[in-house]
Amino acid sequence: MVDCGADWLRHLRRVAPHAIVLTHAHPDHAFGLAHGAPCPVWATEVCWSSLTRFPIDERRVIRPNRPLTVEGIRFTAFPVEHSVLAPAVGYRISVGRATRIFYAPDLVFIVDRASALRGVSIYVGDGATLTRPLVRRRTGHLIGHAPVTTQLEWCRDAGVPRAIFTHCGSAIVRAPHEEMSTHLADLGARCAVAVELAYDGMSRVLR
Ligand SMILES: [Zn+2]
Ligand SMILES: [Zn+2]
Numbered sequence: 001m002v003d004c005g006a007d008w009l010r011h012l013r014r015v016a017p018h019a020i021v022l023t024h025a026h027p028d029h030a031f032g033l034a035h036g037a038p039c040p041v042w043a044t045e046v047c048w049s050s051l052t053r054f055p056i057d058e059r060r061v062i063r064p065n066r067p068l069t070v071e072g073i074r075f076t077a078f079p080v081e082h083s084v085l086a087p088a089v090g091y092r093i094s095v096g097r098a099t100r101i102f103y104a105p106d107l108v109f110i111v112d113r114a115s116a117l118r119g120v121s122i123y124v125g126d127g128a129t130l131t132r133p134l135v136r137r138r139t140g141h142l143i144g145h146a147p148v149t150t151q152l153e154w155c156r157d158a159g160v161p162r163a164i165f166t167h168c169g170s171a172i173v174r175a176p177h178e179e180m181s182t183h184l185a186d187l188g189a190r191c192a193v194a195v196e197l198a199y200d201g202m203s204r205v206l207r
Contacts, residue, residue, distance in 0.1 A: 001015065001017035001019070001020045001021070002020075002021050002022075002023065002091060002093075002103055003020075003021075003022055003023055003029040003030070003105065004020055004022070004029070004030060004031075004032035004033050004037075005027065005028040005029050005030070005031060005032050006027050006028060006031035006032055006034070007028075007032070008032035009031070009032045009034060009035065011032075012032055012033075012035075012037070012038065013038060016038060016039075017038070017039050018039055018071050019039050019040050019041075019042065019070045019071050020033070020037055020039060020040075020041045020042070021041075021042045021043070021062070021070060021075055021091065022041065022042065022043040022047055023047075023088050023089055023090065023091065023103075023104070023105060023106065024047055024082065024083065024086045024087065024088035024089070024106065025043075025047045025050035025051055025086040026083065026086045026088075026106070028167075029105070029106070030043075030047070030050075030051060030054075033051070033054050033056055034054055035054075035055070036054065036055040036056055036057065037056050037057075037058070039058065040058035040059075040060050041056050041058060041059060041060065042060045042061070042062045042068070042070060042075070043059075043060075043061070043062065044061070044062055044063070044064060044077060044087070044089055045061055045063075046087045047086070047087070047089075048061065050085075050086060062075065062077050063077070064077045064078065064079050064089060065077070065078065065112070065115075072095070073093060073094070073095055074093065074094045074095070075091050075092070075093055076091065076092040077089035077090075077091060078090050078091070078092060078102075078104075078110055078111065078112060078115070078116040079110075079111045079112075080104055080106075080107035080108070080109065080110050080111065081107065081108040081109050081111065081141060081142045081143070082106045082107045082108055082143060082144070082145075083106075083143050084138055084139060084141050084143055088104075088106055088107065089104075090102060090103060090104025090107060090110060090116060091103045091104070092116055092120070095206070098121070098207070099121060099206045099207070100119055100120045100121055100122075101120065101121070101122045101123075101124060101206070102116055102117055102120045102122075102123050102124065102160075103124045104124070104125055104126060105124075105125075105126055105166055105167035106126055106128070106145065106167065107125075107126050107145070107146060108135055108142040108143065108144055108145065108146050109142065109146060110154070113154055113158070114158065117154065117155070117158035117160055118158065120158065120160045121160070121161065121162060121206070122160070122162045122163070122164060122204075122206070123151070123154075123155050123160045123162070123163040123164075123193075124163070124164045124165075124166055124198075125148070125151045125163060125164070125165055125166070126145050126146060126148075126151065126165070126166075126167060127148060127165035127166055127167055127168035127169060127172050127197070127198070128144075128145035128167065128168070128169040129145055129147045129148070129169050129171065130147055130148050130149065130171055130172065130183075130187070131147050131148070131149050132147060133145075133146065133147050133150070134147075134169075145169075148165055148184065148187060149187055151163070151165075152187060152188055152190070152191040152193050152195070153191060155191060155193045156191035156192060156193060160193065161192075161193065161194060162193065162194045162195075162196075163188060163193050163194070163195045163196075164195070164196045164197075164198050164202075164204075165184060165195065165196075165197055165198060166198035167198075168197070168198070172197070177197065177199065180197055181196065181197045184196070184197050
């Protein structure tokens, strides 16, 4: 399970994950662990420093840029700009040689984008905003969210053929799903990226 936001607090026992890997310590990514976790949890050191109050027994540290195998799945954390108070990472996730995903639900940019996206088959990205950057500058850092259109350019430049947008903002959520899916597909076509809009319960088989 990647991330465990506050809305999962009451559902975590039912989901019964074997492992949880966190991108950052914002409530919508980590506060589902406020009552503890039924399994080991991996996060960066800086992420753990914000979650000291949570009664999590099996705290594991994942270091940026160092691949780690969790339950047979390889995770590499890549630092992304998103928040000064809750530094975030995106995960390059791979199984076997062929399947590589990059997952980053909240980001302005990926610090080492070329390495993060090299050979990736599916980019799962930040759906907070379609075309308008939600970015502020604070103490030399950029914080907020890159628009979908910018992320599609990253995919184009890295040769990533597919993208799924998740963790969507109001502009995407309020629109009818079919209509927005078509719109996203059109935006993707400009960058030669096949785009899907995520929805609750979505599953994809990766080969
Ligand atoms: Zn966040
Ligand atoms: Zn978020």
